[in-house]
Amino acid sequence: MTYNILISLRQELVLTVLIFLLLFIKLGKDRSNESILNFINIALALNLAAGFCCHETAELFNGMFNTNPLIVFEKDLLNLAALIISMQSYAWLKDNKNVIEFYLLTLTSLLGMFLMISSGNLLMFYLGLEMSTIPLAAAANFDLTKRKSSEAAMKLILSSAFSSAILLLGISYLYGTTGTLTFSILTAHINGSPLQLFAFILLIAGFAFKISAVPFHLWTADVYEGSPVAVTSFLSVISKAAVLFTLLNILYKVFTPIANTWYLILVLLAAATILIGNLFAIRQDNFKRFLAFSSIAQVGFILIGISGSSQIGSASLIYFILIYIFSNLAAFGVIAVVSALTGKENISDFKGFYKTNPMLSWVLTIALFSLAGVPPTAGFFGKLFLMMAGAAKGNYGIIIFAALNMVISFYYYLRVVKAIFMDQNDTPIEKLQVPTVSKIAMYICVAGVIVTGLASVVYDYIYSISIGL
Amino acid sequence: MNLTLLILLPLLTAVLILLAKGLQQIRIIGLTGSLAQLGLAGWLLKSFLAERAAGNSAAHLFESNQTWFKALNIQYHIGIDGIALAMILLTSVIVVAGILVSWTMDKLSKEYFFLLVLLSMGAYGFFISLDLFTLFFFLEVAVIPKFLLIGIWGSGDKTKSAMKLALMLMAGSALVMVGLFGVYYNTHTFDIVQITQQGIPVAVQKFFFPFAFLGFGVFAALFPFHTWVPDGHASAPTAASMFLAGISMKLGGYGCLRIAALMPEAAHSYAWIIILLATIAIIYGAFATMMQTDLKYINAYSSISHCGFVILGIGMLNKTSINGAVIQMVSHGLMTALFFAAIGMIYSRTHTRMVAQLGGLLKAMPFISTVFVIAGLCSLGLPGFSGFVAEMTVFMGSWKNPDGAYRFATILSGASIVVTAVYILRATGRAIMGPISTEHELLTDATWNEKLAAVLLITGILIIGLAPFLINHLITPSTDAIMLQMGKILVSK
Numbered sequence: 001m002t003y004n005i006l007i008s009l010r011q012e013l014v015l016t017v018l019i020f021l022l023l024f025i026k027l028g029k030d031r032s033n034e035s036i037l038n039f040i041n042i043a044l045a046l047n048l049a050a051g052f053c054c055h056e057t058a059e060l061f062n063g064m065f066n067t068n069p070l071i072v073f074e075k076d077l078l079n080l081a082a083l084i085i086s087m088q089s090y091a092w093l094k095d096n097k098n099v100i101e102f103y104l105l106t107l108t109s110l111l112g113m114f115l116m117i118s119s120g121n122l123l124m125f126y127l128g129l130e131m132s133t134i135p136l137a138a139a140a141n142f143d144l145t146k147r148k149s150s151e152a153a154m155k156l157i158l159s160s161a162f163s164s165a166i167l168l169l170g171i172s173y174l175y176g177t178t179g180t181l182t183f184s185i186l187t188a189h190i191n192g193s194p195l196q197l198f199a200f201i202l203l204i205a206g207f208a209f210k211i212s213a214v215p216f217h218l219w220t221a222d223v224y225e226g227s228p229v230a231v232t233s234f235l236s237v238i239s240k241a242a243v244l245f246t247l248l249n250i251l252y253k254v255f256t257p258i259a260n261t262w263y264l265i266l267v268l269l270a271a272a273t274i275l276i277g278n279l280f281a282i283r284q285d286n287f288k289r290f291l292a293f294s295s296i297a298q299v300g301f302i303l304i305g306i307s308g309s310s311q312i313g314s315a316s317l318i319y320f321i322l323i324y325i326f327s328n329l330a331a332f333g334v335i336a337v338v339s340a341l342t343g344k345e346n347i348s349d350f351k352g353f354y355k356t357n358p359m360l361s362w363v364l365t366i367a368l369f370s371l372a373g374v375p376p377t378a379g380f381f382g383k384l385f386l387m388m389a390g391a392a393k394g395n396y397g398i399i400i401f402a403a404l405n406m407v408i409s410f411y412y413y414l415r416v417v418k419a420i421f422m423d424q425n426d427t428p429i430e431k432l433q434v435p436t437v438s439k440i441a442m443y444i445c446v447a448g449v450i451v452t453g454l455a456s457v458v459y460d461y462i463y464s465i466s467i468g469l
Numbered sequence: 470m471n472l473t474l475l476i477l478l479p480l481l482t483a484v485l486i487l488l489a490k491g492l493q494q495i496r497i498i499g500l501t502g503s504l505a506q507l508g509l510a511g512w513l514l515k516s517f518l519a520e521r522a523a524g525n526s527a528a529h530l531f532e533s534n535q536t537w538f539k540a541l542n543i544q545y546h547i548g549i550d551g552i553a554l555a556m557i558l559l560t561s562v563i564v565v566a567g568i569l570v571s572w573t574m575d576k577l578s579k580e581y582f583f584l585l586v587l588l589s590m591g592a593y594g595f596f597i598s599l600d601l602f603t604l605f606f607f608l609e610v611a612v613i614p615k616f617l618l619i620g621i622w623g624s625g626d627k628t629k630s631a632m633k634l635a636l637m638l639m640a641g642s643a644l645v646m647v648g649l650f651g652v653y654y655n656t657h658t659f660d661i662v663q664i665t666q667q668g669i670p671v672a673v674q675k676f677f678f679p680f681a682f683l684g685f686g687v688f689a690a691l692f693p694f695h696t697w698v699p700d701g702h703a704s705a706p707t708a709a710s711m712f713l714a715g716i717s718m719k720l721g722g723y724g725c726l727r728i729a730a731l732m733p734e735a736a737h738s739y740a741w742i743i744i745l746l747a748t749i750a751i752i753y754g755a756f757a758t759m760m761q762t763d764l765k766y767i768n769a770y771s772s773i774s775h776c777g778f779v780i781l782g783i784g785m786l787n788k789t790s791i792n793g794a795v796i797q798m799v800s801h802g803l804m805t806a807l808f809f810a811a812i813g814m815i816y817s818r819t820h821t822r823m824v825a826q827l828g829g830l831l832k833a834m835p836f837i838s839t840v841f842v843i844a845g846l847c848s849l850g851l852p853g854f855s856g857f858v859a860e861m862t863v864f865m866g867s868w869k870n871p872d873g874a875y876r877f878a879t880i881l882s883g884a885s886i887v888v889t890a891v892y893i894l895r896a897t898g899r900a901i902m903g904p905i906s907t908e909h910e911l912l913t914d915a916t917w918n919e920k921l922a923a924v925l926l927i928t929g930i931l932i933i934g935l936a937p938f939l940i941n942h943l944i945t946p947s948t949d950a951i952m953l954q955m956g957k958i959l960v961s962k
Contacts, residue, residue, distance in 0.1 A: 312541065375609045384646070388541065391650045399650055400680075403643035410639045414616065414632060422620045422628045456538045463540035 008058040008067050011075050012118075014047045015111045019104060026100045033099050037090060040103055041437070044083040051076035055465075063120040063182055069465040074245045074318065075114055081238045081325045082110055087441035088333040089230040092340040094435070102142060105135040106234055113242035117249070122171050122181040125246065129167075129210070133160045136239060140227040152226025156235075159209065159219040167206030173199035183254050190257045200255065204265060210243040211299050212292075214272040221280070224292035229339050232288050233332035236295045241321045244299075248306060248314055252467055259309055266307040267398050270390075274300030274401070278408045282415075285346050287335050290412070291328070294371060297409055298324060304402055305386030313389035315466040319452075319459050320382035326448035327370035327379055333442045334364040341432050347416055352425030357432055361420050363442050370449045372413040373406060378453030385459070472531050472547045472597045475513075475557065478506055479590035483583050492578045496568070499582040503565045506589070510561035514943075517554055521946070528950050529599060529662065537602075544660055546600040551947035552795050555940060556596045556723055559802045562929050563715040564589045567708035569922035570810050574622070574706075581622060584614040585708055592716045596723065601649045601659040608645065608688075608724070611717055612638050615701075615709070623704040630704035637697040641687025645724070648681025652731070664731055665954060671734045678735030681728045682743070688721025691780055692750035695773045702769035707813025710765065714772050715806035722779040722798045726791065726951075729783055733955040736786060741874070743784035748878040750777035755888040764812045764822040767896055768805060771848060774885060775801045775856075781882060782863040785875065788945075788952045790866025795944050797863060800847075800855035800933055807926040808844040811837055814919050815900075818912045824896050829905025834914040838901045840923045845893040847930055850886055855933035860886065862937075 006013065018040075025036065055069040086103075093099045112131025119125040137160065141153035175181055177196050178189035190196060205216060212220040224232045251262055277297030284290040305316045337360065339345050354361040370379030383406070391399045434442075452458050482502030489495045513531075520530050529548030537545040549557065567585060574581050591611030598604040612635060620631035649659070655673045656664050687694040698718075702710050729736040736743075754774025761767045775797065782794025814837045815830065816822050831838040847854035850861075867879040915923065933940055 315540065369613060374613055375606045380606070380609065385541065387646075388650060388653070391654055394654065396647070396651065396676075400647050403647050404640075407636060407640045407643050411632070411636055414635055417616075418620060418628055418632065421617065422631075456536075456543075459541075460539050 004056075004058065005060060007054055008056065008060060009065075010050050010054075011047060011072070011079070012111060012114050014043075014050055015107055015114070018043050018047070019107050019111070022100050022103055022107075026104075033094050033096070036099055037086075037093060037437075041083065041086055044079065044086055048076060048079040048083055051079060059120065063184060064124045065115070065118050066120040067118055070318075070467065071118055073462070073465060074117055074241075077318070077322055077325060078110060078113060078117075078238050078242060081241070081329060082106070082234075084325070084329045084333070084441045084444060085230055085233050085238070087437045088233070088329065088336045090435045090437040091337055092228065092230060098142070102139065102230070105139040105142075106231075109133070109135040109139070109234075110238065113238065117242060117245050119246070120183050122174070122183075122186075125250075126164075126168065126171065129243075129246075130164060132239060132242065133164070133210075136231070136235060139231045139234070140223060142228050142231060146226070148226035149228065150226075152223045155219050155226075156223045163206045163209030163216070166202050166209070170199045170202030170206060173202065183250070186254050187256060190255060192258045192261065197258070197261065200258065200262070201265070203250075204262070204269075207243060207247050208269060211240050211247070212296055213269050213299055213303065214276040214296065217273070217276070217296050220296060221284075221289045221292040224288045225286055229288070229332060229336040232291075233329055233336070236291065236332075237325055237328050240295070240299065241325070244302060244317065244321065248317055251306065252309070252314060263307050263309065263393070266303050267395065270300045270303035270307065271398060271401055272300075273297065273303060274405045278405050278412070281409070281412045285348055287345050287347055287350075290347060290416070291331060291335075294409065294412070295328065297405070298371070300405075301383055301386050301402065304390035304398060306389075307395075307398075308389040308392040310389055310392045311463065311466055312385065312392060315459065315463040316382070316385040316389045318462050318466060320386055322458070322462075323370065323378040323382040323449070323452055326445045326452065327367045327377070330363055330367035330442060330445035330449060331371070333438060333445060334360050334367070337432060337434050337438055338429060342429055344429060347419055349429060350416065351419045351423040352428035353420045356428050356430060360432065360434070360442075363446055365417050365420065366446055366449055368413045368416055372410050374410075376454060377449050378451075379449070381453040381459070472513075472533065472549065474509060475506070475593040475597060476590055478502065478509060479586050479593065483586040483590070486579060486583045486586065489579065492575055495578050495582050496572055499568045499586065500565075502586060503561070503568045503589075506593075507561040507565050510558050513549075514554060514558060517549070517551075518943075526946070528947070532599070542658055543602045544600045544658075545603055546660055546662070547597045547603075548599045549597055550950070551944040552723070552726070553596045555795060555799050555944055556719060557593060559719065559799045559929075560589060560592045560596070560716050562925060563711055563802060563806045566806060566810060566922040566926050567711045569918045569925075570711070570813055571706075571708040572916075572918040574708075576622060581618070581706075584618050585712065588614040588618070588712050589716070592720065595720050599661045601652065601661060601664075603659075604661075604724070604727075605642070605645060605649055608720060609639075609642050611720065612642070615705075615713060615717065618709040618712075619701060619705045622706040622709070624706070625704050626700070627704045630700040634697040634701035637687055637694065641684045641694065641721075644680045644684030644687070646684075648677045648679075648684060648728070651677030651680070661727065661731065669732055674732040674735035675738065678728065678732045678739060681732075682725055682736075682739070685721045685724030685728060686746075686780065689718055689725055689780060690721070690750070690773045690776045691725075692746050692753060692773070692777070695750060695754070698773055699766055699769040702772070702809070703763060703765040707809060707816075710809040710813070711806040714769070714809060715802040718772065718776055719798050719802055722776065722783070722794065725780060726783050726794065729786070730951045730955065736955075740784050740786055744781060744875060744878050747777045747780035747784055748881055750774065751781065751882045751885050752888075755885040755892075758892045759888060761892075762824050764815070764824060764827075764896065764900070765809070767824075767892060768808045768812065771889065771892070772801070772805055774889065775805070775848070778860055778863050778882065781878070782866060785863075785867045785870050786955070787866050787869055788948050789869060790863055791948045791951065792941065792944060793859060793862030793864075793866050795948070796855070796933065796937070796940055797859035799940065800859040800930070803926050803929040803933075804844055804847045804854075804856055807840065807923065807930065808848065810919070810922055810926065811841040811844055814915055815841070819909055824899045826906075827900040827909070828903045829901075830909065831901050832905045833909055833912045836915045836920060836923075840915075840927070841901060842897055843927055843930070845897045847934070849890045849893045853931075853934050855930045858933055858937040
């Protein structure tokens, strides 16, 4: 029995042990950053590997903590993303004397996300969410010498406090009308009474803050711009993915009785999110702001996929997140290297980039094409399947809308490609020496972008473990 | 006979090009690869005809069907009929010619040849697909190489043209995508063969046909979505122009044909709009050409006019007209590629494409001038060349339609040939005949690779022009099958 609990909690336990180990390393004698980074990367890789054994379904602590193959897979995805980000930050962390603190913060946040994804109770969910957000705000402030970094942290902590408050209000109303917070019992008590709907809207608003859906997106661009690249990629990929997984779980398992209501809400949110994200992305010159708005638009596509409430929808969401991890992190990887070595973060700095750094240029281009959804990259399949899932309810209006928005998004991704390949620049970024670890991370991402789409086994596996309404 | 070879061969070539070192190696690999494609296409033709002669009357030969995404019922289903085979032959010829005219490309040559080969891979995949999802996949694969080819190696306002082209084609494929989703959600499959058998409800057809047809129409330069054509072609490097006009506009025509065959009722009820747009494209293209002073713009605008005939033939929805449309696609592909090749050869020597600055080229470069004249004569539809056969077939098919308005459209389109004659003869007269300017006197004639490319394309044009029964023999059974299917549905109404 005890042994079984250990197995079910293995991903959380490895992380916890790692966090404590790091604390002890911090207390002990000084070690070189390289060895610490290598140690952490290996540990993260082991943690990732631990996810792939034993796919069991279990319910622990009176339903507070659930696990099943889908949840294990979702955590694997987050582990993968964490590993890639860690490898990509090598150049940046190599000479940073606070390297251990960075990992303490991000890994704690990751642990919180794991608990959130596994939660079977709204309180547990809330605890996980807070545990994942607060360390991230501290991490956003990691560039201690930069004003923008502390501004980003301030904005992040304030907006998440605000959204948490809304979320809590929703949860308390929900408790008031149903008398329970456990997911499995809650479903039977949902009857769509006005107060419950109000509670639900508050809940959705809280979620929308975390995934930066329009009109709750205003914090995103500033926080992304101010934070160090590693934290930005963490925020835009891992933290978003974790909240989306939880949202999927709650919508598809708990709020099934009012599926028609949230269907409408999601479609409206999705339409606004795609459009605003796209229109703002066109105007950006800072690469991180650009990716912030592009990721807002991507979330809109994800919401369309969820709104179809079919098994295809939930499978496509997870599939898309996997692809999004690869493509977004490949883009962030290049920016992380360029930013760490030259301090340049603007799209206009990338003019003529191909002449000096052909390898990095191709990585960035493939990543952007994948984000735009152009074959043969995986992004094409991801976006197409999300839209197919959205069309399942026969709502072709939103599909037409999304298809036209794909063209807009294509424009701004091409703008970057144009800058890299076609624009003239007298002082392009010089040839960069990319650390091997970062290079490996980029290659993993590019391979992922190409293989995940063409190899249908990935999708079929995700489909086989995912849930429908 | 495994059709997947048609995708694997270009892929292999592309990978080898990436591994190659130096221009010499790259172009030899590129040429070998493209010749292998040509050989494969020829062999395909031989075995196709052998199968047919042996009495195999299946609609699609060399079929192979594998599950791709099981959960979504997406198949990797390939197979070819006569029409697809004609397109594959066209593609393989143009690829060889395109590689040959790019022989001296020394700016980023590795990337250049890589993208050219990638583009051809997209075209082959598109033509062999019998599943709408794979079809769409390959349609979009070809967009990115076009963008990069024009934007990096182009001339003039290249980035703007590249952006315009990419965005318009992307918008076209977004429309196609909506149409395909509509089909999928009402038939639960992407498989063309299956959809043809089970049919699509008429209301669904009526709603989604415009999306899919217009989407492909953007690729085929259908009015009013033709605006990417002139800028795109004019800015593109020679080989890219050849690929663009010769292959990728054909993706649009071929797609339109398939969509019309899949949704016959809708095609029938929207036929008048299709014909109206096609007639406008034909006339508008012809008159716009008259106003151009740049050789590439002349050919680009005349392409709009010529591709209008393809759409006109499809819109008329009878056997002869569709036959004509297919022949026109092949003929226009060869002819326009030849034209762009000749313009490229002239431009690389004189460094101008302005008709007014050229003159008497026949004296300095007789071979190139002859090629130019042949392309021009083919374009204006002189008997003996492919253009005549193709346009004549379209007219004959169109005239079969007894409706007064349709006949009027046919007459108008026929009249545009006179306009074509005006601009072709004028451009030819100015550029080729007359006195030569002193700075052009010492220019050299075509090199071996350019000659080879031109001869290859001219051979194709002459085969269709002098022996049209050959291509008719190849495609008629397939158009028969399409018409039979359409007739069955339309009669039963």
